[in-house]
Structures are given as C-alpha cells and as structure tokens.
Amino acid sequence: MTQPSEITFLANDLDQIATFEGRIAVFLSGADGLDLAARRANRLSQGAIDRFAHSKQFDEMKPGQVFSLNFPSGMGAEALDIVKLPRRPECEPARAAGVALGKIRGSQPVLVLAGNNPRTSDIALGIMLRGYHFNDHKTASDSVSDVAATYVMVSNTEEQEAAFHAVRAVAEAVFFTRDLVSEPANVLTTTEFADRLVALGELGLKVEVLEEDKLLELGMGSLLCVGQGSASPSKVVVMQWNGGVDGASPLALVGKGVVFDTGGISLKPAGGMEDMTMDMGGAGVVAGVMQALAARKAKANVVGLVGLVENMPSSTATRPGDVVRSMKGDTIEVINTDAEGRLVLADVLWYAQTRFAPVALIDLATLTGAAIVALGHENAAVFSNDDTLCQNFLDAAAAEGEGAWRMPLGKAYDKLIKSPIADMKNTGGRPAGSVTAAQFLQRFVRSETPWMHLDIAGVAHIKSDSTYSPKGATGWGVMSLNRLVADRFEV
Numbered sequence: 001m002t003q004p005s006e007i008t009f010l011a012n013d014l015d016q017i018a019t020f021e022g023r024i025a026v027f028l029s030g031a032d033g034l035d036l037a038a039r040r041a042n043r044l045s046q047g048a049i050d051r052f053a054h055s056k057q058f059d060e061m062k063p064g065q066v067f068s069l070n071f072p073s074g075m076g077a078e079a080l081d082i083v084k085l086p087r088r089p090e091c092e093p094a095r096a097a098g099v100a101l102g103k104i105r106g107s108q109p110v111l112v113l114a115g116n117n118p119r120t121s122d123i124a125l126g127i128m129l130r131g132y133h134f135n136d137h138k139t140a141s142d143s144v145s146d147v148a149a150t151y152v153m154v155s156n157t158e159e160q161e162a163a164f165h166a167v168r169a170v171a172e173a174v175f176f177t178r179d180l181v182s183e184p185a186n187v188l189t190t191t192e193f194a195d196r197l198v199a200l201g202e203l204g205l206k207v208e209v210l211e212e213d214k215l216l217e218l219g220m221g222s223l224l225c226v227g228q229g230s231a232s233p234s235k236v237v238v239m240q241w242n243g244g245v246d247g248a249s250p251l252a253l254v255g256k257g258v259v260f261d262t263g264g265i266s267l268k269p270a271g272g273m274e275d276m277t278m279d280m281g282g283a284g285v286v287a288g289v290m291q292a293l294a295a296r297k298a299k300a301n302v303v304g305l306v307g308l309v310e311n312m313p314s315s316t317a318t319r320p321g322d323v324v325r326s327m328k329g330d331t332i333e334v335i336n337t338d339a340e341g342r343l344v345l346a347d348v349l350w351y352a353q354t355r356f357a358p359v360a361l362i363d364l365a366t367l368t369g370a371a372i373v374a375l376g377h378e379n380a381a382v383f384s385n386d387d388t389l390c391q392n393f394l395d396a397a398a399a400e401g402e403g404a405w406r407m408p409l410g411k412a413y414d415k416l417i418k419s420p421i422a423d424m425k426n427t428g429g430r431p432a433g434s435v436t437a438a439q440f441l442q443r444f445v446r447s448e449t450p451w452m453h454l455d456i457a458g459v460a461h462i463k464s465d466s467t468y469s470p471k472g473a474t475g476w477g478v479m480s481l482n483r484l485v486a487d488r489f490e491v
Contacts, residue, residue, distance in 0.1 A: 001175065001176060001179055002132065002133070002134060002135075002136075002175045002178070002179050003172065003175065004128035004129075004131065004132075004168065004171040004172060004175055005127070005128055005131050005148065005149075005150055006149060006150065007124045007127070007128065007150050007152060007164065007168070008149065008150070008151050008152070009151075009152050009153075009154055009157045009160050009161050009164070010151050010152065010153045010154070010157065011153070011154070011157050012036075012037075012115065012153055012154065012155055013153070014036065014037060014040045016111070016153070017037065017040050017041055017044060017075070017111075017113070018044055018074070018075060018076065019076050020075075020076060020077055020109075020111045021076050021077065021078065021108075021109070022077060022078055022108040022109035022110055022111065022148075023077060023078055023079045023080075023081055023104075023105055023106075023108055023109070023110045023111070024041065024075070024077045024079070024080050024081065024110075024111045024113065025066075025081040025082075025083055025101055025110065025111070025112045025113060026038045026041050026049065026080065026081070026082055026083065026113050027083045027084075027085045027097070027113070027114070027115075027117060028049065028052075028053055028058070028082055028083065028084055028085070029084075029085060029086050029087050030053065033053075033087060034049065034050070034053070035087075035113075035115050036115065037113035037115055037153065038113070041072075041075070041080060041113070044072070044074040044075050045069065045072040045073060045074055045075060045080060046073055046074055048069055048072060048073075048080070049080075049082060052067065052069075052082060058082075058084065061084040062084070062093075063084055063085055063086060063089065063093035063096070063097075064083070064084070064085065064092075064093040064094070064095075064096025064097040064099075064100060065083070065084055065096075065097075065100060066081050066082065066083050066084075066097070066100040066101060066104065067081075067082045067084075068080070068081050068082070068104065069081075069082065077111075078108055081101060081104065083097045083100070083101070085097050085117075087117075088118060088119075089117075089118075089119050090119075091119065091122050091399065091401075092401055094117075094119035094122035094123050094126070095122045095123070095125060095126040095129075095401065095468070096126065096467075097123055097126060098122065098123040098124060098125060098126020098127040098128075098129075098130070099126040099127070099129065099130040099467070099468060100126075101123075101126070101127050102126060102127040102128070102129070102130030102131045103130055105127070105131070105148050105150070106148065107148050108148055109148055109149040109150070109151065110127075110148060110149070110150045110151065111151045111153060112124075112127075112150065112151065112152045112153065113153050114152050114153060114154050114160075115153070115154065115155055116154070116155040116156070117154075120152060120154055120160055120163075120164075121160070121163050121164050121167045122167075123152075124150075124152060124164060124167065125167050125170070125171060126468070127150055128168070128171040129171060129174060129468040129469060130468060130469065130470070131148075132175060132178055132469055132470060133470070134178065134179065134182040134472065134473070136179075136182075136183075137184070137187075165296065166296040169291075169292050169295035169296040170292050170296070170478065170479055170482055172291070172292075172295065173288040173289065173291045173292035173295065173475075173478050173482070174288060174468075174475035174478045174479065175475070176287065176288050176291050177284045177285055177287065177288030177473070177475040177477075177478050178284075178469070178472070178473040178474070178475045179473075180193070180196070180280065180283075180284040180287060180288075180473075181277075181278050181280070181281050181284045181460060181461055181472075181473035181475075182277075182472060182473045183277065184277055185259050185260035185276075185277050185310070188259055188277070188280070189232050189259060189310070190227075190232045190233060190234065190235050190257075190259055190308040190309065190310060191232065191233065191235075193235075193237075193257060193259060193280065193283070193306075193308050194209050194235050194237050194308060196287075197209075197237045197239060197287055197306070198237075200239060200287070200290065200291055200294065203291065203294035203295055204241070204294050204297075205239050205240065205241055205290060205291075205294050206239070206240040206241075206242070207237065207238070207239050207240075208237070208238045209235055209236075209237050209238075210235060210236040210237070210238065211233065211235060212224065212233050212234055212235070215234060215235075215236060215347075218327055218347075218351065219325070219326075219327045219329075220236075220326075220327045220347040220351070221324045221325040221326060221327070221347075222324055222325070222326040222327065222332060222343045222344070222346045222347045223236070223307050223309065223327075223343060223344045223346070223347040223348065225318040225322070225324040225334065225343060226258070226264075226309045226311050226318070226337075226340045226343050226344055227309035227310055227311070228316050228317060228318060229264060229265075229311070229312040229313055229314040229316050229317025229318065230309070230310035230311070230312040230314070231312075232259070232309075232310045234307075234308065234309045234310075235307075235308045235309075236305060236306070236307050236308070236348060236351070237305070237306050237308065238303065238304075238305050239286075239287070239290045239303065239304040239305070239306075240302075240303045240304075241290060241293045241294050241298065241300070241301070241302045241303070241304075242301050243293070243297060243298050243299050243300055243301065243302075244299055244300045244301040244489075244490065244491050245301070245491055248301050248359075249301070249356070249357055249358055249359040250300075250301035250302050250303045250356055250358055250359065251300065251301070251302045251303070251358060251359055251360050251361075251362070251485065251489050252302075252303050252304075252305065252352040252353075252356055252358035252360070252361045252362070253286045253289060253290070253302065253303070253304045253305070253362050253363075253364070253481065254282075254286065254304075254305050254306070254307075254345060254348050254349055254352055254361065254362070254363040254364070255280075255282035255283035255284070255285060255286035255287070255304070255305070255306040255307075255363070255364050255365070256279070256280070256281075256282035256283060256306075256307065256341045256344055256345055256363075256364070256365035256366065256367065257280040257282070257283030257284075257306040257307055257308040257309065257344070258276075258279040258280055258309055258310065258311055258340060258341060258344065259277075259279070259280050259308065259309070259310050260276055260277060260279065260310050260311070260312075261276040261279040261311045261338070261340065261341075262276070262311055262312055262313055263311065263313075263337060263338035264311045264312065264313055264317050264318060264337030264338060264340060265313050265317050265318070265319050265320060265337045266320055266336045266337040266338040267313055267338075268338060275461065278366060278460055278461035278473065279341070279366050280308070280366075281364075281365075281366040281456055281460030281461065281473075282306075282341075282363070282364035282365040282366060282367075282454075282456060282460075283306035283307070283308065283364075284460075284473075284475075285364050285456070285460075285475070285476070285477040285478055285481070286304040286305070286306050286364060287304065287306065288475060288477075288478040289302075289304065289477075289478055289481045289482055289485075290302065290304040292478060292482045293482065293485060298485055298486065298490055299490045299491050300485050300489045300490045300491065301489075302485060302489070303352070303356050303358070305348050305351065305352050306348070307344040307345065307347065307348040309340075309344055311337070311338075311340045317337070318334055318337055319334070319337070320334060320335060320336060320337060321333070321334065321335075322334045323421065323422045324343070326346050326347055326350065326444070327346075327347045327350045327351060327354075328346070328347075328350045328444055330423040330424065330443065330444075331422040331423045331424075332346075332419075332422055332423065332424055332425070332426050333419040333421055333422040333424070333425045333426065334426050335425045335426055335427050336426065336427045339426045339427040339437070341365045341366070341367045341437075342365075342367065342426060342437050342440045342441055343426060345363055345365060345441055345444075346440070346441065346443075346444045347444075348363075349361065349363060349441065349444045349445060350444050353445070353446055353449060358449065359450070359489075360386070360389055360449070360450040360451070360452075360489075361445060361449050361450065361451045361452075362389075362393075362451070362452045362453075362454065362481070363441065363451075363452075363453050363454065364454045364456055364477060365453075365454070365455060365456065365457075366455075366456055366457040366460050366461075367434070367437050367455045367456075367457055368433050368434040368437050368455055368457055369433070369457060370430070370432070370433030370434040370435075370437075371433075371434040371455040371456075371457045371458055372457050372458040373433075374407070374434060375405055375458055376458060377458045377459060377462045377463075377464075377466075378403045378458075378459075379403035379404055379405040379458070379459070380397075380402075380403065380404045380405070380454050380455060380456045380458065380459045380476065380477070381405060381407045381434050381454070381455040381458075382394065382404050382405060382406045382407060382452065382453075382454055382455075383406075383407050383408075383409055383434075383435075383438035383442075383452065383453040383454075383455070384406070384409075384450075384451065384452040384453070385409065385442065385445065385447075385450065385451050385452075386450035386451065386452070388450070389450040389451075389452055390406060390452055392484060392487070392488050393452060393480065393481075393484050394406065395487075396480045396481070396483040396484040396487060396488075397480040399483060400479040400480045400483055401467050401468070402459075402467075402476055402477065402479060402480045403459065404454070404480070407434060407435060407438070407455075408435060409435065409438060409439060409442065410435075410439075413428070413432055413435050413436050413439045414439055416428030416429065416431070416432065416436045416439075417436050417439060417440055424440065424443065426440065434455050437455070438453045438455070441453055454477065456476060456477060459474060459476040459477075460473070460474060460476055461473050461474065462474060
C-alpha cells in the first residue's frame with residue numbers, strides 16, 4: 001500500500017533555520033504579519049521576506065498560494081517558500097497551502113515553520129494528500145520518488161502530534177482507496193480485492209466474505225447475473241466496525257465493486273475502455289472509510305458492504321432481454337448489460353437492510369455517464385429520500401472541500417423504467433440517466449430507511465489534478481463520509 005509521507009513534529013528551534021538543507025516554508029499574513037520564525041528567516045535572507053511582503057505580487061496572491069525564493073542568501077536552504085496565509089486561517093486555505101507545498105517539494109527535505117498556527121494539521125494533511133504517486137507497476141528506473149522528509153516546527157509538539165493522529169488515519173485511508181482504484185484489473189481481481197479487505201481485520205474490523213454459493217442461497221440473482229460471464233467469482237464483503245453503543249443499529253455504507261466493466265454483451269466502445277478499471281470506485285471509497293474509522297477508533301457503529309464482480313462477455317454472460325430475480329423478489333428485465341452497477345447494488349442494499357436494519361443507508365457507485373454530463377468532474381451527484389441525511393452530508397462534503405450537488409428524485413421518472421414483462425427495466429435510456437438509475441435503486445430501499453445515493457462517476461478518477469490529488473484516482477468521498485460519521489453518528 002502507498003503510504004503518505006512521514007510528518008515529524010519538531011519543537012521550535014529557530015537556530016535550525018540557518019543551517020537546514022532543503023526547502024523551508026514560512027507563513028506570511030501581511031506586511032506586518034511576520035511571526036518569530038518568519039522574522040528570523042527574514043534577517044538571515046537580508047530582508048527578502050519583508051521586501052516581498054510589501055510587493056504587488058504578494059498583494060495579488062490568494063490565501064494558500066506560495067512564492068519561492070531559490071537559494072536565499074544567508075541560508076543553507078535550497079529554497080525559501082513564502083506562503084500567504086492568515087494567522088488564524090480557515091480549513092480550506094490551510095489545506096490549500098499544504099497542497100501547494102506538496103506540489104513543489106520534490107525530493108528534498110522540507111521544514112515547515114508552523115509555530116502556533118491553529119491549522120497545522122490541515123496544512124500537513126494537504127502536504128500528504130498531494131504527495132500521492134502510484135508506482136507499484138513501474139520499474140525502479142521509471143518510478144517517481146516521493147520520499148522527501150517533512151518536518152513541522154511547532155510551539156507544542158505533544159498537542160500537535162495528538163491532533164495529527166486522526167488526520168494521518170484519514171490520509172492513509174484516502175491513499176488506500178486511491179491504490180484500489182489505480183490497480184489494473186489483472187491484479188485487482190474480485191479475489192484479490194476481497195483479500196485486501198480481509199486484511200483490514202488487523203485494525204479491528206470484523207470482515208466476512210460471502211462466496212457465490214452463499215449469494216445464490218440468499219437469492220442475489222441481480223448481482224450474480226452481472227458476474228456470470230466472468231471466470232472471476234462474484235463476492236460480497238461485509239466489514240463491521242462496532243465502536244459505538246453496544247447493539248445499536250449501524251450506519252450502512254454500500255459500494256459498487258465492478259473490478260472491470262466491458263459492458264458485457266452490450267459491449268463498450270474500445271476507446272477509453274481501459275479506464276474501466278476504476279468502476280469499483282464506490283467499493284474503494286467504502287473500504288477507505290472503514291479503514292479510517294477503525295484506525296482512529298471512531299465511536300460509532302458502521303457496516304460497509306461491497307459487491308465485487310467482473311462484467312465480461314462470454315457464452316455464459318447475461319443477455320439483453322434476460323429477466324433476473326433480485327434478492328428482494330422483484331424481477332428485472334435487463335435491457336442493457338452495461339447498466340450493471342445498479343444490478344449489483346440492488347441486492348447488496350436489500351441485504352444490508354434485512355440483516356442490519358441500519359439507522360441510515362448510503363451507497364456509492366461510479367454509476368452513470370449521465371452524472372458526468374450533468375456535473376462534469378467537479379461534483380458527485382447526490383440523491384436522497386431524506387432531507388436531513390442529505391444536508392448533513394452536503395455540509396460534511398463542503399467542509400472537506402469535496403464537491404457534491406443534490407439531484408432530483410420523483411415518481412414521474414418511474415415510467416422510464418417500466419417493463420412490459422418484468423417489474424422494472426434496468427435502464428430508462430439517455431434522458432435523465434442518472435435520475436432513473438437512482439429511481440431504480442430506490443425501489444430496493446425500504447420507505448422507512450433514510451437513504452442516500454452518491455453517483456461518483458465524475459469524481460472518482462479524473463484526467464487532471466484535483467484539489468487534493470494529482471490526476472488519476474482521487475479518493476473522493478473518504479474524507480466527507482468520515483466527517484459525516486464524526487459529526488452525526490459518533491456517540
């Protein structure tokens with residue numbers, strides 16, 4: 001597993017500034033805003049920081065942005081990175097500052113002069129999140145090295161280290177999700193995926209794997225029809241974290257885990273099919289959240305369930321026009337085998353409710369291209385039958401800087417998935433494609449269960465840098481759901 005860079009907290013020792021070799025970061029709120037560390041660096045650099053603080057360039061900088069002075073005179077540092085940041089910054093600019101430092105740090109050690117900044121943990125989180133590189137399948141000569149040591153000089157090391165524990169747990173969980181989403185399908189098979197989740201038991205999670213014979217016994221015909229064309233066995237993995245009140249109903253998280261999606265018999269075009277290794281992104285987020293909760297010992301009861309399948313065309317694959325029966329008992333006419341994620345989720349959603357009677361139910365899936373058409377790569381599409389649950393999540397996502405936008409539900413859309421030969425169709429065509437997918441899923445949610453569906457097709461894996469990550473897998477949703485649990489479900 002890819003690990004975030006190590007962050008070492010050091011007690012304030014301003015004498016180290018002169019001799020440190022690498023990059024030194026100082027924070028500057030304004031021309032009159034030099035703290036003790038900045039004043040020492042200013043003297044050593046013969047007033048360079050003060051001159052810059054009075055410049056037009058500094059005035060035009062946004063909070064969180066960085067200006068670098070290379071090889072400053074009077075210092076042993078390779079560069080002096082001046083970060084514009086208020087003395088008491090909000091979370092977003094503090095993390096932006098960390099991200100900016102993470103972008104430029106390279107392979108040299110970094111000394112961050114944080115002093116008594118109240119957002120030191122957020123700065124460190126930004127540094128860690130931006131420093132992700134997936135190198136598992138690169139040769140040593142081609143791999144990107146990101147081994148720079150990061151030292152953070154603070155006024156109170158013990159206090160900062162204690163606060164940083166939960167922050168690092170979240171960063172590691174985001175990296176775990178990114179690794180899963182980045183893996184090629186010949187490596188991350190359904191079996192390998194399940195094995196990696198079983199390994200989370202070392203953190204205190206209770207993990208069980210339901211194999212195909214058990215899924216057949218449970219009547220999960222909807223899920224099983226997706227994977228029946230593949231040599232890889234379909235599985236459901238259940239992860240339980242019981243850190244809350246003994247016996248209290250848990251929050252349930254459900255993730256779509258299609259390790260590769262060819263589209264099945266309704267074969268996708270060749271162009272871009274290689275990206276379908278990320279179609280297990282929903283399951284990846286659920287796995288990351290469960291890791292984070294266990295690592296930081298969250299005082300909540302949460303169960304994570306993921307349906308792991310591979311959608312392949314073969315002589316045994318489900319055909320367009322086939323009718324399958326879900327665990328709930330409803331029958332589904334399969335119009336398009338490339339609308340497979342909702343077939344997986346339908347059975348896992350029903351199983352989660354019948355077994356755990358959750359206090360709330362949230363599913364995540366790279367479900368529809370329609371969500372990307374509607375919202376691009378800036379926001380996940382949010383659907384919910386419960387205003388309170390939905391708003392709590394939107395607040396959490398906003399606090400974590402992860403884009404999310406509520407989309408509509410309504411009975412008027414149900415006619416688009418009406419089937420003449422079964423209880424429903426698995427797709428309603430192009431109009432309102434993400435909405436009809438959510439309407440389909442809602443049929444497998446009991447009316448009394450608060451439920452939210454997150455279509456993360458546009459945010460799970462992207463072609464350009466995101467707020468917290470380089471291009472590729474983002475780990476979107478791990479931080480937001482972790483915060484939702486912390487704010488609304490912990491005791």
